[in-house]
Every structure is written in structure tokens, then in C-alpha cells.
Amino acid sequence: MKMKNCMAPFRLKPWFSERVWGKRDLRPWYSDTGTSELVGEAWLTGPQCVVETGAYAGRELASIAKELGGEFPLLVKLLFPNDKLSVQVHPDDVQARAMGETRGKTECWYVLEAEPGATVALGLKKGVTVADVSASVADGTMESLIEQVPVAVGDMLFVDAGTVHAIGPGVTLLETQQTSDVTYRLYDYGRPRELHLQKGLAVIRPETAAGKVQPRAMGGFVRLIEQRYFAVDRFEVAAGHSTMVAMDGPGCLIGLRGSGLVKTDEDAVELTAGRAVVVPHQCGSVVVEAGSGAAFMRCWAPA
Secondary structure, three states: OOOOOOOOOEEEEOEEEEEEEEEOOOOOOOOOOOOOOOEEEEEOOOOOOEEOOOOOOOOEHHHHHHHOOOOOOEEEEEEOOOOOOOEEEOOOHHHHHHOOOOOOOOEEEEEEEEOOOOEEEEEEOOOOOHHHHHHHHHHOOHHHHEEEEEOOOOOEEEEOOOOOEEEOOOEEEEEEEEOOOOOEEEEOOOOOOOOOHHHHHHHOOOOOOOEEEOOEEOOOOEEEEEOOOOEEEEEEEOOOOEEEEEOOOOEEEEEEEEEEEEEOOOOEEEEEEOOEEEEOHHHOEEEEEEEEEEEEEEEEOOO
16 A cells, blocks of 8 residues: 555645635634634645644645655645635636746635525626626626526536636635636726736636536545546545545545544554645555544545
């Protein structure tokens, strides 16, 4: 199971990102964020996330990844909107590099919590053009050009690069994306933050592959999404049971409910709700043992 000279799995401490649209109280996910400011995002695999366990405890993920010759390919976050996020768009890899960025930003959202009637704004309505989006900035009607998609707990949504989108209150989301924070704000409800209209309008695609993704039952787990940059799977392990989890590419396990032990032949690290355990690709497979029952995600980048 654990290959010789394989780096052991390790758990990361979340890094909390202050946002004007966030919350002060993130319970039940987190009892303390370390700040009294509004927090919108908990970065679970951010480059600045600090290792909590094992030989690399105290070091940042970016430092470890660089030592191993690269960058951790996925940025996984929890989003806690208490107000509307900006209407925004992300470039694809080609567009981002043409603008001097390292890569684009393709992402997906898994709905962890949703109030009755909750929606997300995802994609332009049929027939809406980039020129229409540009014209809507002046009169504040951009929201009316975007599809409002009803969401419920357990929904997975693909957010293709080039898709105009926005998130509002009433949901908690697990976001899996390329390791990139390239965001072009198109409209921000009059808040005094910078807009990126020229860049944003240049990367909009009126039609994309964005939308809800139907889950697929697999052997012992549910495949929620599989795209070029990431795959996300949900596991449920009953109390007192265990399951083998293969890592077919670099990735991590994200605790959703309960707790478990992520074990290799020589190591074990606790997986708890709202935290990520990075599983190096070279480990091949790990075993997750659930004491009182556990639910968790496997987020990985296809090799």
C-alpha cells in the first residue's frame, strides 16, 4: 500500500481569507478563524496552508511542493457567502498566459448547505452577447442577463473557464479548482472594489459547458465530476468500517462529517471535517478507518 520512500499523508491547517461578502461565524465548520473580520473563504489546500502533522509540520504547502519539483495542482476551498459575490469570469489557460498569468481557472462547486430556494448565477442566458454584458454595466442590469440555477444539498456544478457567474447568500460550497486566483470582476453592486472590465469582457464565452453534473455510482464511492483538471468523489464510511482509497493522481481528502484515520503501512493521520489531508500520488492507496462514521471527498488531478 505505502510505497518505499513515499512521503506520508499530512493534514493542512485551513487559511482563512477575509472578504467583504463573508461571515464572522463559520460554525459548525470552524469555531475560530483567528480574526474578527468577515471571512468568505477557507482555503484547504492553499499554497500558504501550514502542515499540522508529521515530518513537515510547520511548513507551508508551497514550500513542500517546490521541494518536490512542482506545485500542488488543486486549490480546494470552502465558501461562506453572507452577501453577493461580484459577477465575475475566469480565463482559460491560453487566455491567462496571454495576459501574463501562470494558468487559467476552471472550477466546480459542490453544495454542502443550501437554504430553501437558493440559487447560483451560472452562464449567460440564451442569446445574450458580450456586447450586451458590456452595455449592462452602466445601468446595473448585468444580473438579469445570467441564468439563475436552483441548487440543493448534494448538487455538483461545473464552472468552465469563460463562464460569467456569481454566488449569493444561502449556500455553503466546496470549491475545487486549478491552483489559480485569477478573477476578473465585471460588476460589484457599487462596492468600492476594482473592476476588470476590459480583461473580463475579452475572456467571456457566451456558451460554455457549465452546469449541473449528474453523479455516477462507482465501486464504493460516488463520482461527482471528472474533468480535465480535476475529479471529485464522495465517500461514506459507516461506523467501525474502513475503505481503500486509491489516488490516481496528486490530490487530497476533505473531511465533511465525522472523523477517520487515513492510514498507510507505517503512518496514520486524523481526517476531520473542514480540513484537508494531502495524499502524495506516490503512495498509491490509503485506507480510511471511520470510528463513528465519516463522509469525505477525494479531490485529485488526473495524472
